[in-house]
Amino acid sequence: MLYDPSEHRIRSFVTRAGRLSIAQARALEELGPKFLIEYAKAPLDFEQAFGRKAPVILEIGFGMGDTTAHIAKGMPEKDFIGVEVHTPGVGSLLKQIGEQDIANLRLIQHDAVEVLNQMIPDATLAGVHVFFPDPWHKARHNKRRLLQTPFVKLLAEKLAPGGYLHCATDWEDYAVQMLEVLGTEPLLQNSAEDYAPQPAYRPLTKFENRGIKLGHGVWDLVFTKKPA
DSSP states (O other): OOSOTTSOOOOSOOOOOOOOOHHHHHHHHHHHHHHBOOOOSSOOOHHHHHTSOOOEEEEEOOTTSHHHHHHHHHOTTSEEEEEOOOHHHHHHHHHHHHHHTOOSEEEEOSOHHHHHHHHSOTTOEEEEEEESOOOOOSGGGGGGOSOOHHHHHHHHHHEEEEEEEEEEESOHHHHHHHHHHHHTOTTEEESSSSSBOOOTTSOOOHHHHHHHHTTOOOEEEEEEEOOO
């Protein structure tokens, strides 16, 4: 069960079965015990989870994990927690952890809203990444978009002062909505006039590269938490 059925709210994701490859299944079995953190309704001890004290960055909805692995590998001085509901994606990232010997990455397979509410203490995160969340592009489905006012408030509360929230989307109307919602959160301030240059640590995905060649836009937004 990926979420508490007694907690009624609009979901920003649809749980899809997906096909698990042999390699992904093997990674889940062999690496899951070390790198998967079980969801619990209790605060997570970061130092215990990683065996050290370091800045912690949370990524929400990492998909197949290519970007997450790249960023974590490039920032060994920081610790990363990836949250994803889909099993093939979790298996894929565990496989990359094993192949690339990435020690500073842990995964939680669960609904991000519940992870934030139950497991992440306030004012503890150095950063949050939300890259290419489902745009729910039909107007009648816009209410399912992840980045709505209550969720942004929750993210801001989990950031330490000076911590950052980095979002990216390739849907212009979602980018406009993100800019508006993030801009009205009193705990956050924009690091740019509107949209930010793509930070060097975020790699271009193959889908993003394809979109750029077709003339599609990509919008990055980087907001920081105001000092206490």
